[in-house]
Amino acid sequence: MRSLFEDKKTVAVLAIPPVAIMLFAIMAPLLVSLYFSFMKWSGFGAIKFIGLRNYVELLTADKVFVRSLLNAVALMLVTIFLQNPVAFAVAATLTRLGEKSSRLLRTIYFIPATLSLVVVTKLWVNIFNPTYGILNKILKLAGMEDIAIAWLSDTRTALWSVIWIMIWQGFGWALLFYYSGLMTLPKEIEEAARVDGANRMQLYTKIVIPYLLPVIQAVIVIDVVSSLKQMEIIYLSTEGGPGFYTQFIAVYLYQKAFKYSEYGYGNAISVVFVLIAVALTIAIQRAFKKMSDE
């Protein structure tokens, strides 16, 4: 009987096609990337081997790379400490409402998450437009002309404007995760806590949140990784500008390859990017493991 769960032929049939696809479309290209990261190449013409020069320049002399990492960190912080708590609070509120209102609101809140990033970005680029965008029109009508600026071009606001677009789009997912997590909370726990005299605050901080730690962990891991992965929104709006104030790694490597014709360097950024993403994920999972063990 056990041997049927060990049947090699079945395992082969089930596992080989998907794994083969992953190796072909993900792992192999990463190796190709690694190869080209040691080269200097414009995309056509001569390929020159230059060893670790790309990496040295990237890790010691690239201001834009550092800035793109910092921008990702800024996004992470806003997501984890602003978007997530709001999403959690709203999810908690929704669990207390009637089924109909809850469903209606959930649907509305999730709509931006269903949209293509092209739609989302072009939408907000139009809203932020200083001449005809609705944001500035409202500000001018409210008499706040001084802050009716070019949101995506001004060095003071460009980064926060694109971060706003990103958290606006991702809010629905965070909400959904927390909501489904909260729905799995057995009612008995709540009642037991109430009987023990706990108030709303204590209920949430001492019981609910620890219970939902796996969900919170999942959301945070996804948030951290997606903060690093931001590409389309920047590519379709500021392209990293003004200067490099809104630059993100994925956009930077794309531009290095296709705009600056530094294909080898772009691949070096790719490789470092993968390493950072994997390392960060492992680090967070370890951190959460420690937290739940305590």
Added chain:
Amino acid sequence: MKTNESAIASRAFGRAVMWIFLAVLAAAQIFPLLWVFSYSLQKSGDLFGPEFFKLPVDPQWNNYFLAWTNGRIPLYLANTLLIVIPSVTLSTVLSFCLAYACSRMTWKLQPLVWFIITVGLTIPIHTTLLPNFIWYRFFGLIDTRLGLVISYVAFSLSFNTIIFAGLLSGIPRSMEESAFIDGASYAAILPKIIAPMAATGFATVGVQTFLNHWNEFIMANTYISTELKRTLPFSIIRFQGQYSSQYAIQFACMALVALPPLALYFIFNRWILAGVAAGAVKG
């Protein structure tokens, strides 16, 4: 007496605040779309007018017709379907198989494959954009819909496999065992017994993968150069040069492109919720 009244009053106040907050949030989520939709029915020049919101008193439905033609929506839509239907089907079926093999069967390489799956989750798709130019070109996959299908499937396998694995682990072994005793082989057990038990997984994975693949832009934009093979998100990008002054039509195009995923979401939102529960809570 007084304490009760003030308690009720403060609770009512609290509730009011809560509802206002929820309403403002809903407005923030929806209003941008309403704005786009409203101006999609007006003339492009109206966008430059002084008022900040104008209801379309003279709806220019023609804008939608123009968006359909100028945005080349029928062509791009056909391409998107040609790519997404195979990719979603393949991704769903393959991730189910892989999840079964990893979560319910015992074999030597299982931990390694599971590791590949979890690592695959963290790899950003943009890191394959550059090397695939060389790699896919070598296999003649550049500028083909097949190349996109392969990449889409590959990148959705990790997440979907994890969701299925979570669902499948809850099924008791006795299911297969009794079927084996009756003389059935895996070829019959998997589709007839196990798959139906993971039905919600299929729905969730299917819908979510569909949304992701339908909206995917950067890979399609980078790999596909032939106009005839472009996908739907590209129709909005078309509005440049001769069309860039046609804001209203661009807005209409955005509304049209946003419609299918929205409709899909409204119909299937139950399964999206279930999948999120399965993935996050158990995974």
Added chain:
Amino acid sequence: MIKKIILASLCLALLSGAAFAAGGADKAAAETVVLKMGDNIPDRAAGWGAVIEKINADFKALHPQVQIVTESYQDQAWQEKVKIYATANQLPDVIKYWSFSTLLKPLVDGNFVEPLDMATFQKFGYMAGSLEGNVYNGKLYGIPVSGDLWVIYVNKKLFADAGVALPATWEDVVASVPKFKAKNIVPLVTDGKDGWPLSIMYDNVIQRVTGSFANVDAAITRKAKFTDSEFVQAAKYIQTAVKAGIFQADLVTSDYGASRNLFGQERAAMYLMGSWEMGLAVDPNFSQAFRDNLDVIKFPVIAGGKGKADDLVAWFGGNYILNAKSKNKALALEYLKLYAEKFPAYAWDAQAAFPAQKVTPKATDTIVAKKLLQIAAEAKTTSGTTGLDRSTAAFKEVHQDLMRQLVAGIVTPEAFCAQLDAAAEKASKE
């Protein structure tokens, strides 16, 4: 069992034979040749794009079996596409590309460009020096299509509304800012996202300061340095003017189409761009009022500077090149010859572009067209290829990046010049 297999294979063989035969017959019948082209002119209904479509129609009349398929993107997007195509060896048969030393030369070095016969094209009335600009190692690698003058288009009505006179100096422009702002008019727009208009502006301002176009070339060839005082002064001048508000607020994120639209939608009084936009005067996408009020002026001078208004930044641009790896080289060459033959007359008739070939002025020319001819005729000195196109591709990118940072206020004029000089130094070593 065996009988079944034999029968099946026989059927299969017959079917495939039939399919091949049918396919072969189809092939012999309709031998349509597809000629692929690419350019940076997405608007095919008006202006330059319409002129090209007319030439394409003429070509098809001469060669009925040819189908021309054109891909067009905005400026920067087209450059990206060309690089992607070159990498994947999928370049169209004929492409419009420009800026020899920075964009074309890598393609030439990569053997993507077919050399052309100088004698063949010389008989098409090209202006002196235009074809020569595309000669590399003794071979002609492309035909220039436009004579590009760097000018400012103006909307006379908006000037009248704000009570401002047409500017002769940049001080005039800066002084006009509050008057324009009071009427909610953007004084000046240009494509700040791509950066190259700003780079050309920098060249022009340097000349207005020093009185000579030679300074930029000297710095690039390392006979001078970008950190010399005149370069810093020009950079400072531009940054101060931008801070005073002469440009649109979202300068660094306004791309080519967006800035052009701001002007065409009559939200801006001036548009800093080249003579290839003369088609604005006949663009049906914009209102008749706009077209009627359109005029063009020379790049203003700087008070106290040595450069004069008749010192013109002008060069030959917009080359058409032949893909050396094309499968339809003979046909593509025929197309180029037809283009060289027809373009000047068609373009001038449609008032769509300023050709690099001689044209006959007409009484029906638009004000803009007449003015451009006049500006060209009155030019005392011309710049030739602009600074950012005189060095390597890497230098061009750095130049554009730095200009964007300069106008965004991210970098000081001194730091700007220092980094630009470092880039020039690096480029000179390659």
